[in-house]
Amino acid sequence: MKRISVMAFILMACQTFAQQKLNNSAFMHAPESVATDNNNYYIADIGEGGNPTKKDGNGSIFRMDKKGNGSILAKGLDAPKGAFILHHMLFVADIDKVKGYDIATGAQLYNIDFAPATAFLNDIAAINDTTLVVSATDVNKLFLVHLSKHPRVKELVYTNPIKGTNGVVYDAHTKKLYVCGFGGDNKPDGQIGYIDMAATEKVFKPLTSRPGYYDGIALTAHNTQLIISDWVAFEKKGILLKLDLASGKVTTLNEEPVAGPADFTLDAAGAAIVPAMLEGNILRYNISK
Template sequence: MKRISVLAFILMSGHAFAQQKINNSAFMHAPESVATDNNSYYIADIGEGGNPTKKDGNGIIFRMDKKGNGAVFAKGLDAPKGAFILHHTLFVADIDKVKGYDLSTGTQLYNINLAPATAFVNDITAINDTTLVVSATDVNKLFLVYPGKNQRVEELLYTTPIKGTNGVTYDARSKKLYVCGFGGNNKPDGQIGYIDMTATEKVFKPLTSRLGYYDGIALTTHDTQLIISDWVAFEKKGILLKLDLASGHITTLNEELIAGPADFTLDAAGAAIVPAMLEGNVLRYNISK
């Protein structure tokens, strides 16, 4: 009985961290980010050729149902990346603009220009109902974007630069903005850390000495752990990391490596929905226990 119980535990553990491809056809080109309203997945796809900085008009946002069927939600973008849903609007980062789309109709509601301050806006999160935080990878900066009636953009000033500023997520309870970096000069020297948004002088404080090509970042349901994606290399070597905020301990979650784990999201069940950008798929990992 003991042997059977141990075997069952191993099988269940393997299943818990198994990789599942959730798109049922190859309709994507270079998916960089995914957001969900728990009914559908919204996938920001850079487009054919996968050039993240080219204004070529071939970027697409796909809406995919739970069965893995994809359809065009919005087209004519350039290289859409970070996707974030705030209320009933899907915001995406598109080279030097933040664009917003009505979830019901796909109608474009916002087109907020961040040029010439940046030409590589990357990820988006919200710190309240009226304020977005947008990362700018090319200039190692963060910007506050106010998409209301009086639209405006301002730089979020903080000390200790973040090389290749990339993934962002906000903890409303602790008022901490968690950020990870992709690194600089094609080196995997990005960091994982946070900024206390209540502080008068804002400082980026690293949470670990581990460096990497960090892309997506998300908080688990109880705000006790961070999940971070690390490309590791520009081939199928990517991993998902879990960082315990109390201990600082980091573990690798996946066994099968990912081809370009870009900006992911966690669904209502706590699973990570991860774009494999280099192979044009979206993967699901059951990471919660």
């Protein structure tokens, strides 16, 4: 019985942190973000060369089915990032524009211009059914987008700005907007924290003193933990972190490093679907216990 119990523990541990490649061919160049409707994966690919700020028209949005087969949903973008689904519409951040596509047809329904305020829009989350929050990495800012026939863009003013503002996720129950940063001046000095959106004066409050090249951020199903991706370096050294919101404890989840863990999502089973941007793959990590 003791031998069986030990073996069962080992198998469970392997399953918990197992890495699985989801795409069955190399159809992507530099996948930066992924979203899912639990039927398909929608991948924002910066394109050949992987330049996140170059207006070269070689960016694409792929639809990938559960068998790992990819097809084009939209093409001719520049450097799409920050894929987010709201009301059967896929929003992406494309340098200085937020674009919205019908996920069924690929028809473009939104093209919201932020220029000249920023040239590096990055991640997107929803505050409510008609309001998006978008990060701007180059200017360390956040913007609110009020969706309508004529969308309005407004800067979210807050104190204690975060360097390289990147990943965003919103908890509607606590009214907290969680944000992480990639750092500044090519230094891994990004932070993880939150802004109380119900407060009159908005302040970014760090949750940990641990710095990093932080990119993606997500809340677990019960909103008690954050999952964050940290590139660590510009090579295959990336990790996924779990931050417990009650204790502030930070732990590393994956054993095998990731080559550029960009803006990921959590699927219905709680697994992390992570773009390995530097190698052009989509990876699945079963991080649930």
